[in-house]
Amino acid sequence: MVNIAQAWAEAYGEANSTVDISVAGGGSGTGIAALINGTTDIANCSRAMKNIEKKKAKNTHGKDPQQYIMGLDALAVYVHKDNPLNEITIEQLGQIYGEDGSITKWSQLGIKPNDGHDEIIRISRQSNSGTYVYFKETVVPKGKEFKLGSRDLHGSKDVVEIIGNTPSAIGYSGMGYATDHVKMLKVSSKQGQVAYTPNIENVVNKTYPISRPLYMYTLGVPTSRVKTYIDWCLSDAGQKIIIDNGFIPAPKN
Amino acid sequence: MIEPKNNASRFTETAIGRKKQFTERIAKFVFLLMTLAMVVPLLLIVGFLLYKAWPALSIDFVFELPKNGMREGGIWPAFLGTLYLVLISLVIAAPIGVMAAIYLNEYAKENWFTRIINLAVINLAGVPSIVHALFGLGAFVLFAGLGRSVLAASLTLAVMTLPVIIASTKEALSAVPMSFRQASWNMGVSRWQTIRGIVMPNSVSGILTGIILQVSRAAGETAPIMFTGVVFYKAVDKGDLLAYGLLDQCMALAMHLYTISTQVPGVPDAVPFATAVILLGVVLLVNALSIVLRIYIRTHRKW
Amino acid sequence: MLHRSKYKVLSEGIIECLIRVCGISAVVFVFAIFLFVFWEGKGLIFSGEFEFWKFLTTKEWYPASESNPRYGVSALIAGTVSVTVLAMVIAVPFGLGVALFISEFCSPKLKETLKIVIELLAAIPSVVWGFIGLTIMNQLIMKLFGAPIGLTVLNGAIILALMSVPIIVSIGEDALQAVPDSYREAGIGLGVTRWQMVYKVLLPAAKNGLLAAVLLGVGRAIGETMAVLMATGHAVHIPFNAEFPYLHGLDSVRTLTATIAAELGETARDSSHYQVLFIIGILLFTITFVVNLTADLIVKGVKGK
Numbered sequence: 091m092v093n094i095a096q097a098w099a100e101a102y103g104e105a106n107s108t109v110d111i112s113v114a115g116g117g118s119g120t121g122i123a124a125l126i127n128g129t130t131d132i133a134n135c136s137r138a139m140k141n142i143e144k145k146k147a148k149n150t151h152g153k154d155p156q157q158y159i160m161g162l163d164a165l166a167v168y169v170h171k172d173n174p175l176n177e178i179t180i181e182q183l184g185q186i187y188g189e190d191g192s193i194t195k196w197s198q199l200g201i202k203p204n205d206g207h208d209e210i211i212r213i214s215r216q217s218n219s220g221t222y223v224y225f226k227e228t229v230v231p232k233g234k235e236f237k238l239g240s241r242d243l244h245g246s247k248d249v250v251e252i253i254g255n256t257p258s259a260i261g262y263s264g265m266g267y268a269t270d271h272v273k274m275l276k277v278s279s280k281q282g283q284v285a286y287t288p289n290i291e292n293v294v295n296k297t298y299p300i301s302r303p304l305y306m307y308t309l310g311v312p313t314s315r316v317k318t319y320i321d322w323c324l325s326d327a328g329q330k331i332i333i334d335n336g337f338i339p340a341p342k343n
Numbered sequence: 344m345i346e347p348k349n350n351a352s353r354f355t356e357t358a359i360g361r362k363k364q365f366t367e368r369i370a371k372f373v374f375l376l377m378t379l380a381m382v383v384p385l386l387l388i389v390g391f392l393l394y395k396a397w398p399a400l401s402i403d404f405v406f407e408l409p410k411n412g413m414r415e416g417g418i419w420p421a422f423l424g425t426l427y428l429v430l431i432s433l434v435i436a437a438p439i440g441v442m443a444a445i446y447l448n449e450y451a452k453e454n455w456f457t458r459i460i461n462l463a464v465i466n467l468a469g470v471p472s473i474v475h476a477l478f479g480l481g482a483f484v485l486f487a488g489l490g491r492s493v494l495a496a497s498l499t500l501a502v503m504t505l506p507v508i509i510a511s512t513k514e515a516l517s518a519v520p521m522s523f524r525q526a527s528w529n530m531g532v533s534r535w536q537t538i539r540g541i542v543m544p545n546s547v548s549g550i551l552t553g554i555i556l557q558v559s560r561a562a563g564e565t566a567p568i569m570f571t572g573v574v575f576y577k578a579v580d581k582g583d584l585l586a587y588g589l590l591d592q593c594m595a596l597a598m599h600l601y602t603i604s605t606q607v608p609g610v611p612d613a614v615p616f617a618t619a620v621i622l623l624g625v626v627l628l629v630n631a632l633s634i635v636l637r638i639y640i641r642t643h644r645k646w
Numbered sequence: 647m648l649h650r651s652k653y654k655v656l657s658e659g660i661i662e663c664l665i666r667v668c669g670i671s672a673v674v675f676v677f678a679i680f681l682f683v684f685w686e687g688k689g690l691i692f693s694g695e696f697e698f699w700k701f702l703t704t705k706e707w708y709p710a711s712e713s714n715p716r717y718g719v720s721a722l723i724a725g726t727v728s729v730t731v732l733a734m735v736i737a738v739p740f741g742l743g744v745a746l747f748i749s750e751f752c753s754p755k756l757k758e759t760l761k762i763v764i765e766l767l768a769a770i771p772s773v774v775w776g777f778i779g780l781t782i783m784n785q786l787i788m789k790l791f792g793a794p795i796g797l798t799v800l801n802g803a804i805i806l807a808l809m810s811v812p813i814i815v816s817i818g819e820d821a822l823q824a825v826p827d828s829y830r831e832a833g834i835g836l837g838v839t840r841w842q843m844v845y846k847v848l849l850p851a852a853k854n855g856l857l858a859a860v861l862l863g864v865g866r867a868i869g870e871t872m873a874v875l876m877a878t879g880h881a882v883h884i885p886f887n888a889e890f891p892y893l894h895g896l897d898s899v900r901t902l903t904a905t906i907a908a909e910l911g912e913t914a915r916d917s918s919h920y921q922v923l924f925i926i927g928i929l930l931f932t933i934t935f936v937v938n939l940t941a942d943l944i945v946k947g948v949k950g951k
Contacts, residue, residue: 092606093606096413096575096576099576100409100410100411100413100576110577111577112574112576112577112591112592113574113575113576114574114575114592114911115602115606116911116912117911117912119710119912119913123911123912123915123917126915129490129491205792205794207794209794211794211795216912217709217710217912218908218911218913233713233714235708235711235714238705238706238707238721238882238883239881239883240881241795241797241880241881242880242881242882242900242908243605243880244605244606244908245605245607246606247605248605248606252795252797255785255788255795255796256795258794259795363838363839363842364839366839366841367840367841367842369841370751370841370844371747371751371840371841374743374747374751375747375751377739377740377743377744377747378744378747378748378760380740381740381744381767381808382760384808385763385767385808391782392778438668439668439671440668442664442668443665443668443669443671443672445665445668445669446665446669450662450665450669451669459673460669460672460673462942463672463676464672465938465941465942466935466938467672467676467679469862469865469866469869469934469935469937469938470676470679470869470934471868471870471871471903471931471934472772472871472872473871473906473907473927473930474679474869474927474931476906477682477683477906477910477924477927478678478679478682478683480686480910481682481683481686482678485686485915502675502679505672506672509672533658534662535658535661535662536658559769562771563770563771563772563773563774564771564772565771565772565773565871566772566871566872566907569911570910570911597771597773598773600773600774600777601773601776601872601876604781605780605876615777619774622771622773622774623770623771623774626769626770626771627769627770630765630766630769634762634765
């Protein structure tokens, strides 16, 4: 979410030159850690805080973390634009990415990628990323971890870029990071069910199975400055930036 | 290097002689190729960087603020941040480094203790940059309570670049002939006064070389500043030279290059390449300065 | 007898005291680095959860797992080793070759120019190298080797080699220059060619200094962070196996240094993940300390004390 956060900060800074906003990156885990360490006012997260993290925050500062939903995001499964594959199930993803999963080659999916390499090159994120955590919880069987040996990249953008250059790769990243060199797969929850494309409509009506809210967390009730900023991000001006960056506006409730 | 006096001495009558000459030519050729293999790719790489960076390079690029999620506009906050970090780390490292070199060259005796100090200097230079980052985090950000700040990052950089100043200064000091010092001592001048009045003025250029090298290293490092004070984005006003306070966080060129090449989607190719070129340009320029200074020293030496 | 005012004597004493304090500053900082890094990591070491042997020998690296955190760094060590070894395989011959060329085979004018070029090569910041690996080398490797992805051991190794060559060249050249001219004169007097003199006389005479140069290059390669973070693909994977060529240079790996850089930000202070990263820091510090110490001992061995 660092790009949204930076875009908000940039736009807010233009409108309000008295407020000083600095944006640090590093993934949802980094933001939550900073919140717990007391070194940040707001943590932008693409996953919910875990109970153990909420407890730690409460123990360290005596305050419960406050959650705000800022928008929605669909996690797209990307392949190279020339890859013959068009859709995939959650279970297949679990077999590809999960610790003891059995799918390692494209031929197991009945596919032959353009560059002739049969081995599926798994592109993943580093463990500090909310995207990483969310994908794991959705796709990998409970209690298991990701299979070792995936290329663990730092940012959402890297994933898409690498896949755009690598015909035999597969990866996951926010819907907002799509480029012309990649293709988003349709995803179905189970074999035999309808596979849906990640787009605004399917996320809002909850048919696309891998979508999640984008959160902001503060420690307890935020100060008035911070609250004003959060309200601005939820306003039309802030939500326009959400749309411009390829995400979906927060549900109005 | 000893050269045979003339080609006549290379004239060979025997087959063995011809074979020896042949192997010599091959050897020279192979080493020349190796050298070219190091130099030519470097030139090609720099050329390619410039080529890709060209559309975005301009004076404005340096002084403009980043726009549109850092995909457009310039790199001013990062450039300013690097200036701050370099200057502050220099102000901290230079006095300590110069004095340490003075101690090593002028006061220390040849014993095991001095050898340990020299060993420590080499080791300090060899510590991985990420371990310096860990140290900076533990010592300055946490223990000293500075938090992630310009000051903490500068202190970390200062510790990291200390060996550079010590080594250069030591070399400059040791180049001053002993006779200069002896003449001074014979007149009853104390050791420190001799150093201050005679040795140091004669080694100023060498000390400056060390300082310049320190600047170039401090400007180029990323890992030590990533966790001690430098962030993804910080809004500053255009042209505001006093934008960062000591306890604020800042942006920096090296970190910015890392960020926009790995974390910002949809950046036109030219922008990260241009940032790389600017960073490279700053560093190479500073180094070129030190080389010019060294050549100046050699031609203007008073002994 | 010169009389000096009390003020002058006092202030000079203070300055000399300051100088001595600064003199030992390097030692203080080296200790401090070890101390602070150890301090932040000690919690995990003494908690009973941490088994040192398992740490070093298992490859399951899941420090952020809630259900089953595992701290095996053998794949990360393999990553560091593979990139360093491959880098040295490239850098040592080239570095020594260039050092020999500069020291023995080229004209004084060319020598100056080459030394300047090598110095500029050394000045290039590691993040720029990482960027080159991410963009230029990535595409090159994919095209030249038909690899599915260009962020690999080979990419990191080439970049590290280019970064280590300047050290090997400058220290190696010093070592060669330190061999007395009398050795060379003796050789020429016997009628040998320059190459024979180099091969049979110089190299054996300078071997300690050259070995030290290589070791310092190794130290540089092991400790490099940003370049390998960006160029090696960052995969927890052991690129060695029993098939030829044993080291699969086209696999992606992750080094110890890159792991710390990538994961430190996410950790909450004093969590196990935070502490294990500091433990890796201790491991790195120890390795580079030993390498540097060895290089120093080798060199001092020559000079004899």
